[in-house]
Amino acid sequence: MSAADVVTPRRSRPVRAWFRLLGSELGLVFGRRRNRVGVGVLFGLVVLVGIALKVSAVRHPRSSAGDLMSAVAGNGIFLGFAGLSVEIALFLPLAVSVLAGDAIAGEANQGTLRYLLIAPVARGRLLVMKAVSLVIGGLVGAAVVALSGLVTGAVLFGVRPLTTLSGTQMGIGDGLLRLLLAVAYLGAGLGALSMIGLFISTLTEQPIAATVATAMVSTLLWILDAVPQLDWLHPWLLVDRWMSFIDLLRDPVFTDRILTGLWVDAAYAAVFLLLAWLRFRNKDVTS
């Protein structure tokens, strides 16, 4: 039996082969102890916020109503949204930065990149697979935060039909659906950030450097977004409309900023994925 007989292309199974590679990648990402600890941290932070709110609610039963945090005391579902608003500025971007740092730079640093490429996997295919896995990573991060808020909120404050920020009533099912939409919306934003991270990851063989750089970009965007003198710049910043996920709690939902936000996410993702490809396509893999 010659080698050629055995490795004849099996074009009938490209989809299966694709999912096999993605499955291998996700297994690697979520099997890694450090990443599991990270998921635990994302979860635990919301639990801490919940406990803090519970304690302060006992001390000051009638604090100023109207904002998200104080709404939590009346209904556990709001802790899902509150958790997202607490973690979206720093912890979730940091988590995504860690994964993005590993994506290419981590493989290069370990030398495993060269063995993937000679396995062989086409460079474009590898890059797209890494991008998809990063988007899934961001979504999972946001989902973990929302789930933690939901569970913690239900235990500490109970779950009941909620009052929207516009003052109308909404059923529990509707509330959960909006939480799911919030996760998807922030997942899209984190996905766009992870494409910046993926690009940076193709520039270096040091995963830590890529992680730090990506986290710095994210933080810089938040800072720029907070400087009133730069308001002309704000619409162009990736993170500018992330907090608009709160609009999902209005009745009817304010979709303007959310939809524009999705377009901005898509534009950032496209540009940086393209840059990553241009960089990675002909890169000399010398590690």
Next chain:
Amino acid sequence: MAEPQASEDSPAIGSTALTKRFGRQLVVDAIDLDVPRGAVYGFIGPNGSGKTTTIRMLLGLVRPDGGECSLLGRSMPSAATDVLPRVGALVEGPAFHPYLSGTANLLRVDAADRRSDPDTASARVAAALDRVGLTVAATKKYRAYSLGMRQRLGIAAALLQPRDLLVLDEPTNGLDPQGTREVRHLIAELAADGTTVFVSSHLLAEVEQLCSHLGVMRAGKLVAQGPMGELRALTATRFRMRTRDPQPALAVLANLGVADAVLLDGGVGGSLGEVAPEWIVQAMVRAGITVAEFVQVTPTLEDLFVQLTGEGFDVSG
């Protein structure tokens, strides 16, 4: 896909004027490799002579700055995804995920190749591990592997599929004598099955035992290439003669036409060339010179290597 199907008589590895520079340094300087099918080709040269960079170019990891190369008759790197499934390689030592087991690491490499059959993956991984004697350590984390075990896992990864060509960069690095012997047997076995093997090494004894062909690198240039026998013929057989009269002996040698005759401790020496050893002894005796001992020294590969590269195994800048 206009590229013609590779014919069987195209070389397993070929290159023309293959060149690579890193910055201003010329690392690989216009080399023309020719590795015939079925050969066991030893690729030797001092550290830093461009061997690994050449291998990286052949496998499509590094882009050449000039020239062309091909594997199994297909141009690289453009045909990489078509031809690399038939090529197993170990490049600059093994590299795997430290917190995955040997089996899990091989499954990951296998998953990367979209043409490998997922249904047979476990069986192929088990067979590859068995072939390099790692079955007992299959479930151990890579982090806990010794240097030799890591090297074996790297070879196992190269054997996940039946291959037409194996490119092995320092395959016995870090192995104990027993492991070295096993790898040598493995290579001989694979070669006997018709697999072309391209092996870079700095262990000349190893290359001498294994290889049918040889390529010698020096400072980025391929200074010699060909069947082992032809290259060895380049090095003249030397002799050593013990005598109490070295000075007159030198004169006799000069008369016989031994150009490089030298004075040694307790005797003289030189290279035989066209001069038969019995002529020398006869001439010595006729001149009244005592011959206490006459030894013909078959040149080792190292002598050839030194002759070709003009140096030992020092790092060349």
